Amino acid sequence: MTRVAIPIFRMRVSPVLDSCTRLLLVDIERGHEVDRKELYLDAMTLTERVTLLQKSSVDVVICGGISEVLENLLSSTHVDLISGISGEIERVLEAYVANTLDDGKFCMPGVHRDSR
Numbered sequence: 001m002t003r004v005a006i007p008i009f010r011m012r013v014s015p016v017l018d019s020c021t022r023l024l025l026v027d028i029e030r031g032h033e034v035d036r037k038e039l040y041l042d043a044m045t046l047t048e049r050v051t052l053l054q055k056s057s058v059d060v061v062i063c064g065g066i067s068e069v070l071e072n073l074l075s076s077t078h079v080d081l082i083s084g085i086s087g088e089i090e091r092v093l094e095a096y097v098a099n100t101l102d103d104g105k106f107c108m109p110g111v112h113r114d115s116r
Contacts, residue, residue, distance in 0.1 A: 001034070002029075003027050003058050004061075004062060005023050005053060006026070007022070008020065012087060013062065013064050013089065016065045016067075017066045017070060018046060022041065024036060028096075039056070054079070059079065060080045060082065061080070062085050063081070064084065065108065085107070087106050
């Protein structure tokens with residue numbers, strides 16, 4: 001099973017992981033979603049966010065933008081980071097499961113597939 005975390009803003013991938021207030025956790029097993037839940041991150045520091053991801057057994061974070069500080073904090077964990085992603089949450093999840101998230105339509109403006 002893989003647990004994927006995606007920051008949410010109005011049913012889309014939040015543009016910045018550092019300042020998002022909601023995080024969707026989705027459990028994927030054998031190419032199918034088996035569970036999901038939302039976490040609220042109001043007033044959490046970057047360190048608290050990383051700790052929450054670790055305690056929640058997150059394997060992959062799919063996000064738009066991320067600060068260098070938060071990216072460095074995440075790099076010390078076993079969480080894989082896929083940044084530079086935009087789009088509706090459901091379509092992003094479908095693309096992740098289908099291994100097509102590298103399609104240009106999911107790239108944030110100004111981000112190219114080879115730069116992620």
